[in-house]
Amino acid sequence: DSGVTQTPKHLITATGQRVTLRCSPRSGDLSVYWYQQSLDQGLQFLIQYYNGEERAKGNILERFSAQQFPDLHSELNLSSLELGDSALYFCASSVLSGGPGELFFGEGSRLTVL
Amino acid sequence: AQSVTQLGSHVSVSEGALVLLRCNYSSSVPPYLFWYVQYPNQGLQLLLKYTSAATLVKGINGFEAEFKKSETSFHLTKPSAHMSDAAEYFCAVSLEGTSYDKVIFGPGTSLSVIP
Numbered sequence: 001d002s003g004v005t006q007t008p009k010h011l012i013t014a015t016g017q018r019v020t021l022r023c024s025p026r027s028g029d030l031s032v033y034w035y036q037q038s039l040d041q042g043l044q045f046l047i048q049y050y051n052g053e054e055r056a057k058g059n060i061l062e063r064f065s066a067q068q069f070p071d072l073h074s075e076l077n078l079s080s081l082e083l084g085d086s087a088l089y090f091c092a093s094s095v096l097s098g099g100p101g102e103l104f105f106g107e108g109s110r111l112t113v114l
Numbered sequence: 115a116q117s118v119t120q121l122g123s124h125v126s127v128s129e130g131a132l133v134l135l136r137c138n139y140s141s142s143v144p145p146y147l148f149w150y151v152q153y154p155n156q157g158l159q160l161l162l163k164y165t166s167a168a169t170l171v172k173g174i175n176g177f178e179a180e181f182k183k184s185e186t187s188f189h190l191t192k193p194s195a196h197m198s199d200a201a202e203y204f205c206a207v208s209l210e211g212t213s214y215d216k217v218i219f220g221p222g223t224s225l226s227v228i229p
Contacts, residue, residue, distance in 0.1 A: 002157060043158075043204065043219040090157055103150075103217070105157030 003027065006091050006106035014114055018079040021109045023091030025072055031055070031094045032074040033103065034066055038087040049074055081113045116141045118207050118220035126226040133177075133192040135223050137205030140186060147188040148206040148217070149179055158204060164188060175199070200227045 003026035013019055025032050034046040036059075045058035049068035060066075063081075068074045078085060088110050092103040121136040139145060146165050150158040162173025169181045175198075179190045188205060205220040 002159065004157070042221045045217070092157075102160045102163070103158070105150075105159070107155070107157045 002104040002106065004091060004093050004104050004106035006089075006109050008109055009107065010110050010112075012112045012114065013081060015081055015083060017081050017113075018077065019081065019111065021076040021078070021089055021091075021111075023074045023076070023093075023106060025074070025091075025093030026104050029093035029095050029104070030072065032068055032072070033092040033094075034060075034074070034076050035090040035092065036087045037090060037108070041087075043090075046076070078111070081111075083113050086111055086113045116145065116207050116218050118205050118218050120203075120205055120220040120223045122223055123221065124224045124226070126228060127195045128228050129197055130194050133190070133195045133199065133225065135190040135203050135205075135225065137179075137188045137190065137220060138186055139188065139205070139207045141207060145207045147179075147181060148208075149173065149177070149188075149190050150204045150206060150219075152202040152204065152222075154201070161190070161203075195225075195227045197227050197229065200225055 005024040007022045030051045033048045036044045036046055046060040047066050048056040052068050063079050066076045088108045090105050090108045092105045094103050117140045119138050127133055148163045149161040151161050152158045161177050162171045164171050164181045172178045177192045179188050181188050202222045202224050204222045206217050208217040
């Protein structure tokens with residue numbers, strides 16, 4: 001158990017819909033990262049928050065947004081969903097914003113868009 | 115720009131045989147290097163990391179990796195495979211002193227262990 005909690009574990013929805021994925025980092029970790037894992041793209045970095053502020057952006061679509069709340073949990077919002085958004089979405093956390101420490105990953109939220 | 119390649123998207127070994135998973139990186143400056151493992155239906159878990167100390171790095175579950183600058187490689191090995199080693203393995207690289215948004219993951223190698 002990494003200590004990172006993600007909900008929901010599975011989600012099935014239709015194209016055009018909006019979903020919210022939730023992540024609770026390990027106790028004491030200030031950084032939260034979101035990754036998308038798909039068969040054709042591999043593991044892609046989406047966005048990072050550190051202590052409530054956006055720290056870095058990766059390959060995140062404009063239809064996607066995220067935030068980190070004062071209690072440090074984070075939400076990833078996916079809107080106007082398309083079939084290609086079907087993937088496993090991982091949240092990871094770390095103590096600091098920089099390396100080379102360890103990233104702790106949650107078990108992921110599997111999104112299926114029909 | 116950094117990049118990571120993993121030779122072989124799928125590797126099969128017999129139980130008790132040597133495990134060798136290959137990772138090559140490209141980086142213009144000394145990197146940090148990582149191996150993560152993903153068991154079925156789980157998130158990624160750190161196996162080991164190289165941070166410019168000893169070139170031979172020992173990790174969990176009997177795995178180790180050797181940093182070879184001349185070959186720009188960071189191959190993962192284990193002397194004797196166990197059935198529980200069946201998983202997806204990811205090599206990753208980041209630049210020294212940078213934040214984790216710069217961690218680049220390789221495409222992964224799926225390891226199967228044959229009884």
